[in-house]
Amino acid sequence: MFAHAAPQRSRVNRRLVEAARSVPGVELVDLYDTYPDFYIDVAAEQDQLADAGTLVLLHPIQWYGMPALLKEWVDMVLVPGWAYGAGGTALQGKGLWLVTSTGSPAEAYAPGAAHGYPFEAFLPPYRQIAALCGMDWIDPHILHAAHQSSEAALDAHVDAFVARLTALASA
Template identity: 55%
Template sequence: MLPRMTARAPSRFATPVPTSALAAAPDTDDASRHDVPTRAVYVIVAHPRWRDSRVNRRLLDAARGIEGVDVNDLYSTYPDFSIDVAAEQRRVARADLIVLVHPIYWYSMPPLQKLWLDDVLSWGWAYGHDGHALANKDLWLVASTGGPQASYRPEGYNQHEFSAFLPAYEQMARLCNMRFLPPHVFYGARRSDDAALDAHVSAFAGKLVTYPQWPELIAMAGAPECPDIPVTDRPRCATGAVEVAGDSNESANANAGRVA
């Protein structure tokens, strides 16, 4: 029997979620019988040009096809780049797993995804003194690259393993007291065959359904201790969340709107 979370099959989801993954998924009744907690998932997808997308549009559709998963297509939600910080913080606060889905652009993320991080993960809320809103949550990067895996080798044209480009993501998670889960990467987005893409999308959907019952999480340590980042180390920012030393102690949560 299929778990209830997968009751709605996504229209573009060519390959079904593997039955092995579904077998591990907690059925609602089963979950209550065995005290398996239901965990909330927030999937944030950022792609500046959907019409050109082969990989990420499939991931977006797959996520949307899974009942109970909160999905946000950032470039459709905020075409003017004006992020509703309070709304985003509410969505993040509700989630146990936060998933960033995007193509790799210049070894990093598309600009609206970066702005989302800048605005939403503010000092005093996500990190820094009294900033514990993300504590013990999980962060999962689901990324695609134009370069094939062989290009992400010391002898390849990218000169480094893909993991060499991830310390900024990892450290951001650490500062926010989150676990950085092993990324799910699709290499060679334009050259890989359809079967490889189908398998990638299936594995992604299977993981959303079965979270947190992933084999690789069993041995993984909990979230790292979050260091206290002093207010002096962040300038007064556009979201108005930070005061420099000596200024009045403005609420760290006064970041619900961007300063014009």
């Protein structure tokens, strides 16, 4: 699940999306391209998720969370009786992997630094989605200071992403 309102401005997420499309067994949904009107085809999304082994949320962190359309997708698709609650077992045992980037360096996520908290402090909503839906939380793949990253660092980040995605897709 890829969510970026302006992918043309993102060198990191754009590279990750291109790489994901080359991995056999991976189906990439670009939310902003698929649903520019924010009208989500819930049945189609749930059908795709039913067949998936892992849900990958690929997006930049924006104001300490997910982009608006991804939040709408979560609200509309991961509903009680399907994703959680009584009879909601559709996602149990599947993986949830956050692949994200930030504009700030890692050291900006600390007490007394620009963001005041460790980056981990901004992950509870994602962890809770996994927990509530009975999914397995997979440690996030994060690139901090995305705008300032060298090409070598970006290459290494993309290579590590592809290796892990390939392993997840073939599991």
